[in-house]
Amino acid sequence: MADDHPNGFLKYSRNPISYRDPAARITDYDEVYAKEWDETQLRQQATRCMDCGVPTCMGGCPIGNIIPDFNDLVSRGDWHGALARLHATNNFPEFTGYTCPAPCEPACVLAYNNQPVTIKSIERAIVDRGWAEGWINAEPPKVRTGKRVAIVGSGPAGLAAAQQLNRAGHEVTVFERDDEIGGLMVYGIPDFKFGKYQVARRVEQLRQEGISFRTNANIGVNLPLQELREKFDAICLAIGAQLPREVPVPGRQLHGIYWAMDYLTKENRRQSGKKVDGLIDAHGRNVVVLGGGDTGADCVATAHRQGARQVVQISINLRGSDERPVDNPWPEWPLIYRPTYAIEEGGIEDFNVNVTGFLDTNNDGAVDELKYDRVEWTYEKKDGRMVRTAMKVVEEDLAIPVDLVLVAIGFQGPESAPFCSSGIELTSRNTIKTDNNMMTTLPGVFAAGDATRGQSIVVWAIGEGRDVARCIDLYLMGSSELPPSLRTENLPIGKI
Numbered sequence: 001m002a003d004d005h006p007n008g009f010l011k012y013s014r015n016p017i018s019y020r021d022p023a024a025r026i027t028d029y030d031e032v033y034a035k036e037w038d039e040t041q042l043r044q045q046a047t048r049c050m051d052c053g054v055p056t057c058m059g060g061c062p063i064g065n066i067i068p069d070f071n072d073l074v075s076r077g078d079w080h081g082a083l084a085r086l087h088a089t090n091n092f093p094e095f096t097g098y099t100c101p102a103p104c105e106p107a108c109v110l111a112y113n114n115q116p117v118t119i120k121s122i123e124r125a126i127v128d129r130g131w132a133e134g135w136i137n138a139e140p141p142k143v144r145t146g147k148r149v150a151i152v153g154s155g156p157a158g159l160a161a162a163q164q165l166n167r168a169g170h171e172v173t174v175f176e177r178d179d180e181i182g183g184l185m186v187y188g189i190p191d192f193k194f195g196k197y198q199v200a201r202r203v204e205q206l207r208q209e210g211i212s213f214r215t216n217a218n219i220g221v222n223l224p225l226q227e228l229r230e231k232f233d234a235i236c237l238a239i240g241a242q243l244p245r246e247v248p249v250p251g252r253q254l255h256g257i258y259w260a261m262d263y264l265t266k267e268n269r270r271q272s273g274k275k276v277d278g279l280i281d282a283h284g285r286n287v288v289v290l291g292g293g294d295t296g297a298d299c300v301a302t303a304h305r306q307g308a309r310q311v312v313q314i315s316i317n318l319r320g321s322d323e324r325p326v327d328n329p330w331p332e333w334p335l336i337y338r339p340t341y342a343i344e345e346g347g348i349e350d351f352n353v354n355v356t357g358f359l360d361t362n363n364d365g366a367v368d369e370l371k372y373d374r375v376e377w378t379y380e381k382k383d384g385r386m387v388r389t390a391m392k393v394v395e396e397d398l399a400i401p402v403d404l405v406l407v408a409i410g411f412q413g414p415e416s417a418p419f420c421s422s423g424i425e426l427t428s429r430n431t432i433k434t435d436n437n438m439m440t441t442l443p444g445v446f447a448a449g450d451a452t453r454g455q456s457i458v459v460w461a462i463g464e465g466r467d468v469a470r471c472i473d474l475y476l477m478g479s480s481e482l483p484p485s486l487r488t489e490n491l492p493i494g495k496i
């Protein structure tokens with residue numbers, strides 16, 4: 001089979017690891033993906049990689065995974081070597097192998113006029129194999145530097161930074177305000193999209209490497225940032241961007257209207273057998289999810305598992321086209337409509353909907369109707385994305401019956417208020433301001449992940465965690481052996 005590489009694409013069609021049957025998976029909270037995969041299938045898929053001279057897939061990957069190398073190793077059945085190649089650029093390949101939207105795939109050269117290599121499935125298979133074979137173990141540093149680093153926030157950015165800095169020999173403590181380590185990977189992303197066992201085994205690996213964790217430590221609230229500054233040589237703020245965007249319309253105060261994050265987090269807690277104050281239950285209810293993104297999709301899927309009567313997901317945006325627009329050529333991210341895993345399970349999607357208010361028709365204090373206008377948008381393409389420029393109302397005063405509304409229309413940046421008074425400046429986008437060395441306006445305090453980028457995706461958080469670790473290592477030691485990512489190669493780091 002290895003002989004097919006790099007011409008396998010002439011022989012084999014694209015065949016990724018499948019998802020479970022929607023009718024079956026909707027009845028439980030197990031991961032939506034097939035549990036098992038076939039080794040021969042994955043090795044054949046890896047032979048489809050053409051080992052391009054200019055591997056555009058790597059340009060699409062925010063952390064520069066060395067994709068052609070691990071495809072080659074998998075095609076030859078060298079799973080151990082492939083795992084090493086993957087870990088060289090990504091601390092937690094299962095976080096991405098399971099949840100990533102995989103921007104590398106549309107950037108693959110094969111996607112130009114064929115189906116791209118199943119890069120995400122191959123990544124997942126490599127790391128699954130690594131765990132199954134017992135190849136993923138603690139790698140504590142041989143030498144300690146005596147420097148102490150505090151990481152605030154335990155999402156993928158904080159954990160990647162912690163592992164890199166610990167491996168560089170620093171003594172690392174992760175502070176987390178929640179009762180569990182993992183950030184949105186634990187509280188936010190549903191259990192059926194990412195099983196929490198996957199976070200727990202990584203946290204155990206980090207513990208064994210020597211990293212300390214302190215939960216229920218809300219920096220700026222029950223533990224002052226100043227105290228960390230006195231006790232640690234450097235600090236990294238990886239606090240995410242979980243401040244939800246408001247829907248400022250009449251009736252917003254009615255019962256039955258909740259933030260998506262409250263809804264999803266309570267269900268995560270229930271699934272892990274934890275105490276839940278005021279579970280939000282969609283059972284038997286007419287649910288409307290506001291927002292067409294990832295968070296909205298996760299609400300739709302959760303509502304179906306809870307036994308909702310009807311689920312409608314509405315978006316203010318235009319529905320993507322079925323065909324790729326001519327001004328959106330390869331290797332750009334295709335601006336097309338893709339049904340989400342959640343919609344494949346059921347529910348109604350509606351686009352061009354501008355919510356104008358919520359009504360309580362029977363005066364019991366709870367929402368009964370969602371009022372909206374049908375709108376049309378003028379769009380402009382900017383930096384590879386479609387940006388709305390003008391809105392026109394085409395139909396007024398429409399209504400949907402509803403008794404549970406989940407607001408998932410995006411995030412406004414980090415919940416950073418406690419830090420602002422301590423001299424940490426924010427950008428005009430309400431994210432934490434950093435310089436080219438990823439340092440905030442407070443010396444020795446760095447920031448990474450969604451806290452600086454705004455709500456993004458897991459792979460960027462891991463990449464930023466790795467980058468900030470290198471910046472902190474340089475700040476503490478004057479030089480760093482930690483590998484630069486594609487991004488840090490362009491940063492003028494080293495001048496701190």
Ligand SMILES: Cc1cc2nc3c(=O)[nH]c(=O)nc-3n(C[C@H](O)[C@H](O)[C@H](O)COP(=O)(O)OP(=O)(O)OC[C@H]3O[C@@H](n4cnc5c(N)ncnc54)[C@H](O)[C@@H]3O)c2cc1C
Binds near residue numbers: 185218298415455
């Ligand atoms: C519902 C949902 C679904 C998503 N699905 C996907 C997906 O399928 N694929 C994908 O790639 N991305 C997805 N994302 C985005 C992805 O989860 C985030 O981009 C990623 O988790 C950001 O990582 P982070 O480490 O920067 O922040 P987070 O994961 O947000 O972690 C920040 C951590 O900081 C803690 N914290 C905050 N303030 C303090 C404080 N003052 N003191 C101590 N701790 C603090 C928080 O409790 C949290 O644990 C999803 C996001 C949401 C909301």
Ligand code: SF4
Binds near residue numbers: 054055109117
């Ligand atoms: S662009 Fe596609 S075919 Fe080329 S090296 Fe990357 S994965 Fe392989």
